[in-house]
Amino acid sequence: MTTPETVVFVIDDDPSFRRSTAALIGSEGLNVQTFSSAEEFLRSRRPDVPACLVLDVRLPHLSGLDLQRELAKTGVQIPIIFMTGHGDIPMSVQAMKGGAVEFLSKPFREQDLLDAIHSAINFDRAARLQRARLADLRGRYHALTAREREVMAHVVTGMLNKQVADELGTTEKTIKVHRGHIMQKMGVKSFADLVRAAEKLGIFGRTS
Amino acid sequence: MNEIVPIERIVAARQRLCELSELSPDPAKRKTQVREVMQFFSGFLDDLATLAKDSKQQKEAGCQDQGSFNILAETATDGIFSIDDQSTIRYANPAAGQMFGYELNEMVGKNLTSFMPERFRQIHVASLKRYITTYQKRINWRMVELVGLHKSGREFPIEISFGEDLRNGRHFFTGIVRDITERKRSEDALRASERRLVDIVDHTSALIFIKDLELRYLLINREYERLFDVQRHEILGKTDFDIHPHDVAETLRANDRRVIDADESAQFEEVVPSKGCAQHYIVIKFLLRDQANEPYAICGIATDITKLKRAQEALRLREAELAHITRVMSMGEITSSIAHEINQPLGAIVNYGSACLRLLKTKSADLTELTTALLAMVNDANRASVIIARLRALSKKAPPEMAALQISDVVTEILPLVRHELARGRIVLRTALPGDLPPVSGDRIQLQQVLLNLVINSTESMNKVPEDRRHLYIEAQPHVSEGKSFVLVTVTDSGLGLKAEDLPKLFESFYTTKAEGMGMGLAISRSIVEAHGGRLWATPNADLGATFQFTLPVQT
Numbered sequence: 200m201t202t203p204e205t206v207v208f209v210i211d212d213d214p215s216f217r218r219s220t221a222a223l224i225g226s227e228g229l230n231v232q233t234f235s236s237a238e239e240f241l242r243s244r245r246p247d248v249p250a251c252l253v254l255d256v257r258l259p260h261l262s263g264l265d266l267q268r269e270l271a272k273t274g275v276q277i278p279i280i281f282m283t284g285h286g287d288i289p290m291s292v293q294a295m296k297g298g299a300v301e302f303l304s305k306p307f308r309e310q311d312l313l314d315a316i317h318s319a320i321n322f323d324r325a326a327r328l329q330r331a332r333l334a335d336l337r338g339r340y341h342a343l344t345a346r347e348r349e350v351m352a353h354v355v356t357g358m359l360n361k362q363v364a365d366e367l368g369t370t371e372k373t374i375k376v377h378r379g380h381i382m383q384k385m386g387v388k389s390f391a392d393l394v395r396a397a398e399k400l401g402i403f404g405r406t407s
Numbered sequence: 408m409n410e411i412v413p414i415e416r417i418v419a420a421r422q423r424l425c426e427l428s429e430l431s432p433d434p435a436k437r438k439t440q441v442r443e444v445m446q447f448f449s450g451f452l453d454d455l456a457t458l459a460k461d462s463k464q465q466k467e468a469g470c471q472d473q474g475s476f477n478i479l480a481e482t483a484t485d486g487i488f489s490i491d492d493q494s495t496i497r498y499a500n501p502a503a504g505q506m507f508g509y510e511l512n513e514m515v516g517k518n519l520t521s522f523m524p525e526r527f528r529q530i531h532v533a534s535l536k537r538y539i540t541t542y543q544k545r546i547n548w549r550m551v552e553l554v555g556l557h558k559s560g561r562e563f564p565i566e567i568s569f570g571e572d573l574r575n576g577r578h579f580f581t582g583i584v585r586d587i588t589e590r591k592r593s594e595d596a597l598r599a600s601e602r603r604l605v606d607i608v609d610h611t612s613a614l615i616f617i618k619d620l621e622l623r624y625l626l627i628n629r630e631y632e633r634l635f636d637v638q639r640h641e642i643l644g645k646t647d648f649d650i651h652p653h654d655v656a657e658t659l660r661a662n663d664r665r666v667i668d669a670d671e672s673a674q675f676e677e678v679v680p681s682k683g684c685a686q687h688y689i690v691i692k693f694l695l696r697d698q699a700n701e702p703y704a705i706c707g708i709a710t711d712i713t714k715l716k717r718a719q720e721a722l723r724l725r726e727a728e729l730a731h732i733t734r735v736m737s738m739g740e741i742t743s744s745i746a747h748e749i750n751q752p753l754g755a756i757v758n759y760g761s762a763c764l765r766l767l768k769t770k771s772a773d774l775t776e777l778t779t780a781l782l783a784m785v786n787d788a789n790r791a792s793v794i795i796a797r798l799r800a801l802s803k804k805a806p807p808e809m810a811a812l813q814i815s816d817v818v819t820e821i822l823p824l825v826r827h828e829l830a831r832g833r834i835v836l837r838t839a840l841p842g843d844l845p846p847v848s849g850d851r852i853q854l855q856q857v858l859l860n861l862v863i864n865s866t867e868s869m870n871k872v873p874e875d876r877r878h879l880y881i882e883a884q885p886h887v888s889e890g891k892s893f894v895l896v897t898v899t900d901s902g903l904g905l906k907a908e909d910l911p912k913l914f915e916s917f918y919t920t921k922a923e924g925m926g927m928g929l930a931i932s933r934s935i936v937e938a939h940g941g942r943l944w945a946t947p948n949a950d951l952g953a954t955f956q957f958t959l960p961v962q963t
Binding site for chain 2: 212215218219222225227258259260284306307309
């Protein structure tokens with residue numbers, strides 16, 4: 200079995216509604232996995248591909264909102280499209296505050312669901328890419344020596360090599376060598392790229 | 408020989424002698440005439456001889472009897488006296504003196520008329536005179552009821568029997584007299600008591616009748632006459648089959664027979680048509696017994712409960728209306744649950760429909776996939792329509808309809824209506840509903856109303872306690888109480904429970920602990936269960952929450 204490119208998770212305790220939603224999403228050519236409860240979803244091994252979650256708000260035991268909180272707590276980032284039998288405002292507000300991408304009332308227009316799914320998957324794809332880039336940067340940053348990290352923290356503030364050398368009590372030439380290593384290790388071609396990477400890593404303007 | 412005979416014979420003999428003075432000139436005939444007279448006189452003389460002999464014997468025996476007679480007369484409790492043909496008292500015993508208030512022998516020599524009230528005296532004298540001359544009795548001589556006059560002037564009832572004897576050609580009469588004041592008094596009392604009874608029986612609004620053990624009417628009261636337009640004398644000896652339609656008479660007879668066969672009183676509800684209207688009665692039937700305690704008749708006292716029945720019927724209708732209102736109200740409380748239950752299949756249908764349309768647009772539609780989706784749509788549409796049918800049944804305003812019901816089915820049918828309500832409240836439902844319980848007789852909708860009400864109450868009570876302790880348990884089981892078979896339904900929750908001070912008022916109308924409640928739910932539920940012949944009660948649980956239970960009699 201090959202890993203699918205994308206997947207839509209559907210969680211609804213009503214078997215009929217769950218299956219019909221899966222059939223609808225399937226008819227769009229999307230890959231679907233269904234679950235009858237939040238617990239079942241949490242227990243499952245999910246493919247690491249762009250995905251979204253189509254979730255009924257009122258599930259027995261662990262509700263849709265509970266699952267949203269649980270996922271946020273454990274750092275699982277997946278866009279959620281909520282469904283409700285009859286939308287009530289406090290619940291939808293809570294869901295949207297929790298970061299839901301869409302809140303649909305049953306029965307919904309197919310296009311609304313499919314549009315929401317497509318945009319959620321695209322969002323997830325972008326988010327995943329971003330997370331992957333950040334992870335790469337972090338790895339590179341961690342590969343720097345302590346001295347290199349110290350130099351990097353100073354240069355990204357816009358200080359001249361001479362100023363950095365004075366600050367760290369060394370020569371301008373040594374700083375230049377460190378700078379070359381840093382650019383290479385961080386995989387950036389320009390000083391501007393290095394500053395952006397530092398920004399993403401949250402080490403902008405750090406001084407010891 | 409009778410003492411009257413000689414007098415008649417003497418009269419006859421004198422006539423016969425006259426015949427001899429007018430003899431026929433024909434010698435043969437004259438001979439016959441003379442022979443006949445001779446024959447007559449021969450017999451007459453024989454009679455006289457016998458009479459003389461008898462008289463002599465009687466006189467001798469009388470001397471011996473006199474002593475016995477005296478003892479008898481002196482000790483008798485009845486008064487004994489004799490009078491001559493002039494009505495003068497010749498003898499009176501002590502009891503007679505005592506009775507009339509005279510000393511011994513004070514009565515003798517007085518005229519009998521002194522011992523009777525003025526108004527009777529002349530009649531007595533005339534009657535006596537007539538009898539002596541004509542032997543005509545105006546009254547029977549045995550046990551004649553007359554009025555006596557006491558020396559004090561007080562009149563009192565007496566009973567007299569007369570005897571007569573003829574001595575030396577004179578009439579003597581002997582009377583045996585009894586003071587019947589006491590007897591009269593008790594007879595009067597009895598008559599008054601009977602009269603009182605008849606008056607009561609005739610003035611009550613109840614129907615009263617007495618039939619013999621063959622179920623022929625012996626007596627009916629005035630109310631019976633009025634209501635069934637019959638007369639006492641017409642109905643005597645007739646049976647119900649002569650008065651009422653055949654099927655009605657059959658029922659009445661069966662009830663009568665039950666009382667006679669069981670030899671004990673019993674109460675029945677009988678419906679008897681009268682003047683074109685069905686009259687409802689509560690009848691108590693019992694056996695009437697004689698001195699020897701043997702039943703000889705059956706008596707019935709019937710109270711007309713027609714008006715009560717009509718009032719009950721009206722009340723039943725009102726209750727059904729009220730039940731309907733509260734039912735609709737309790738459905739209002741679970742609207743969101745119901746909406747969900749209908750929305751869910753509708754949503755599924757829309758999804759399947761959309762999916763099918765999309766598949767068809769691709770032109771590579773897989774028929775198996777389409778069929779599966781369409782079948783699922785049909786199922787979902789049916790599911791929604793079942794819910795709607797149940798809702799319609801519950802909201803319908805229909806008179807109660809009794810049928811044999813499997814209580815587990817009745818419970819199961821309402822669960823979809825509250826399923827979502829329970830899910831929303833995070834209430835864990837457990838059920839124990841065996842499918843093989845004995846059937847109960849009941850109105851499905853009303854019983855579902857009771858269950859719906861209990862479940863909603865429990866749900867609301869549990870919404871106020873922590874989520875992890877919300878448990879609802881519904882159970883149905885066989886139950887025996889006082890020798891009768893029931894089905895017992897138990898609804899146990901783990902909610903707030905019942906406060907001791909709420910318990911006595913729990914089932915009263917308009918009593919509620921809920922801010923939005925009307926307080927009719929449990930009152931209606933109880934009246935529904937009781938109308939089914941069961942009981943509904945509540946008990947606080949030992950740990951958490953409350954238990955509501957109701958029984959329904961098993962259909963026999």
